[in-house]
Amino acid sequence: MNYPFWDVPIIGSGGVIAIIAIFHVMISHFAIGGGFYLPMAEAKALREGREDWMRTLRRHSHFFLILTGVFGAVSGVGIWFSIGLANPEATSTLIHNFVFGWAIEWVFFIVELTAAAVYYYTWGRIPDRLHLKIGWVYAFTAWMSLVIINGILTFMLTPGAEWLGVAGTGQESGAFWAAFFNPTYWPSLVLRTLVCISLAGIFALVTAARIDGFAEPKLKTEIVRWSTKWLVPSFVLMPVCFLWYLWTVPESQRQLLNLGIATIGQGTFTQVTRSALVSVMTSATILAVVYFTAWRNARDFNMGWAAAVLLLALGATATTEQSREMLRKPYVIGEHMYSNGVRRSEVEHFNREGYLSGSPWAAAHASESAGDAAPDRGALMFRGQCLACHTTDGYRPMKRLLQGRDRASIMNLLGTLHEYGENSPYRAFMPPLVGKPDEIEALADYLDRVVNAGAHTAKAE
C-alpha cells in the first residue's frame, strides 16, 4: 500500500479513473437523455393509443432503472474513491469550493433515483397522466444533476479570472458563482445535453433490438426508427457547439489543439488532437452505422448490431473525455494547480525550501518510512511529482520515454523541466519539476536505476 501515493502498476492511477469514468459518463448521460426519452415516448404512445409501445417502454424502463440506478450510481461512487486517491490535493480543492454545489446535486440525485423507481413500479398501477408526470419529474431532476456537476467539471478547465484572483486567500467561496458559471459552462452544458439525447437513442436501440421483427414488424420498425431520430440533433448541432466550446477555452489550451492540427502531416501531433480526431471520426461512424443497420434494416436490427453501436459509443465517449482531460494539460485545475497536485503559487516555495519537506504527502510518507532505513528520496520525488501521469513500465512509461538516456542525459531533461523556460517544448503539457538541487539529483538517480537497471551509469562528476 503506497498511500498517500497511489502507485497502480501498468495502467497508473489515471487509468483506474479512466476505466471507471468512461463507463460512468456513458451511463450517467444515458440516465439524463433516457429521462426525456421515456416520458416523450410514453406521451406519444398515450396520444396514439398504442398498447404495444407501452409494453415496450415498460421493458425499456426496467433496463433503464437497473443500468442507471445500479451501475450508474456505483460507478459514480467509484469515481469519488479513485480521484481522492489519485489526486487528493485537487479533490480537496474541489470539495472546499463546491461542497454546497455537491449538496444540491445529491438532493437532485436522490429525487432522481426515487422518481426512476416510482416510475418503473407504477406502470399500470396509477393513472396514465400521473405516471407521465413522474416521468417528467425524473427527467427534470436528472438534467438538473448535470446542470450542477457541469459547473464543477468545467471549473477544472476554466476556473475564471475572478476565482483565480482569490485562490489561496481563503476567500474562494466568495467567488462560488463566478467559478460555477465559468467561461466554458454554457457550451459544455449544451454539448453534454446533446450527447445525453443521442445516448438515449442508442440505448433505446438495445431494447428495440429485442423486439421480434418477424412477429411484430410494425412495432419494431417504428420504435427502431423513432429511436434513431434521437441521434440527429446532436450530430447537426455538435460541430457548431464544439466551435463555441473551443472559442471559450483559453488561448494557451487551444494552442495544444492548433499545434496538433498543424503537425498532423509530420505525425508528431499532440495526443489531444489524436483523441479529438478519433472522437469526431467515431461519432460520424455511429451515425452512418445506425443509418445502414437500424434505419434501413429496422426490422432486422438485432442485439449484435445494437452492441456494435454501443461499443462505438463507448469509443466515442472514451476519446472525447480523454480529449477534454488532455486539453487541461499541464493543469488539473486550470492556471491554478498542476496535474501532479502542485499549485502554481507553491513552485517558488518548493524550489527554495524543498519539495520533500514542504509537501504534506511526501513529508508524511518520509516520516512513516524513517524507521529501519532512510527512504529513497528519488522514489518519493517520482511518486509525488510524476506518478499522477506516468508509470515505470505501463502507461506513459519511464522505461520507454527515457530509453537510451544515461544519467547525465536524464539530468539534462530534469533540468529543462525544472527551469521551465518560456520556450521549453514540455511547458505546454508538463508541470515544472520542483525541488532543491539535491532532490532533483535524487530523482535522476532513481530514474537512472529504473531505466538503466543492471547497467547503472556512474553519476557525472
Place this chain on the structure above:
Amino acid sequence: MAVSSYPEPEAKTAAKKGAGAALFRWVDERLGIEEILAFARHKTVPEHAHSFWYYWGGVSLFFFLVQVFSGVLLLVYYRPGVEAYESVRQITYDIRFGWLIRSTHSWAANLMVFAIFVHMFSVFFMKAYRRPREFGWWSGLALLGLTMVFGFSGYLLPMDDLAFFATKIGLEIPASMPVVGTLIADIVRGGPDVSEVTIQRFFALHVVVLPLVYVPLLFFHMWLVQRHGNAMPPAEEAKPEAERRTIPFFPDFFSRDMGMWLIALNVLAGLAALYPWQLGPQADPIAPAPLGIHPEWYFMSTFQILKAFGRWFPGEAGEVLGIGLFTLVLLLWAIIPLYDTRTHAGRRARAATWFGYFVLAGLIGTTIWGYWEI
C-alpha cells in the same frame, strides 16, 4: 406467423426521372447495371441468430483492399536493399502523412489476419465446409496461409532491429523442419543469415509473387461463395423450410455489410491515429538480439509449440516432434470436410466440433503462454 423472406423491392430506377436517373440509364444501357442489381436483389442471405458471423469474410476483404491501396502508396517511396531502413525512416518522419499510410498498412495487416481467423472459425463451427463447399474451405485455408506469408515477408521490410531479429527467429520455424528445413531457410534468406539480400527476396515475394497467387485465388474463393451461397448453421438447417428466414443480398445485406466496413475502418483509423506504428533503431546484425524478441502474434502459437518441445525433448527430437504435431493438426484441419460429411448431427459432427474447440483453445492458450514467457 413465420415469414420466409421480405417482399422483393421493385426495380424503380428505370422509371425515375431527373439528371441522375438519366445518367444511370445511359450507363445501364452500356454496362447492364440493372441486370446486376436485379441479380443482387434476387440473391438472398439466411437470417438467423448467428448471421453476425457472415460479415467477417467481407471484413477480411475490406482489410485486403486497404492493404492494396496503402501498399501501392508505400511502394512509391520504399527502396528495398541497403536503403530499406532509410526509406522507411523518410516515410515515417519526413514525408507528409507517410506515418499514416505506414501505420494503416501495418495495422490493417494485423486486423486482416485477425478477421480471417474469425472468419475461418465461424465457417468451421457453422459446418460451412460440408458438401458442396469443400473447395471454399480449402481455398480459404490457402488464403490464410498466404496472408500469413504476406505478413511475415512485410515485417522485415523496414529492417529495424525488431524486424531483423523477429525475422531471424521466425525463420527458425521452417528451418526446424527435418531434412529440408535448413535448405528452405537458406533459400528464403538468400544465405546463412538475414541480410539485404533477404530484403530483396522478401520484397519480390511481398509485392509480386504473393499478389500474383493471392488475387486469382481470392476471386476463386469469392466465386465459390457466390455459387453456393451462405451456409446455414446445422440448427438452422434442421428447421422446416417455412421457418427459415432470408433477406435480400441487395440492399439489405449489402447496407449492413457497409455498416460493418465502416466499423472496421473506424477501428483501423483509431488504431493508426492513437498508436502509430513505430520504427526502431536500424538493424545491427552483429549486435545482440534485444531482450524478449518474438515473432508476430499470429506466429506465436507455432513458435511456442516448437520452443516447448525443444525444451522437453532436447536436440533434434524436440524439433521433429514439435513440427510433426503442428503439421498433423494442420493436416486434420484441412481434411475436415472429408471426415465430417453428413448434414445431420452425428458422431463425426460432434467429434469435428470438439476438434474445433481443441484447436481454438490450443491456439489461444499457446499464444498467451508464448507472451507470458517473454
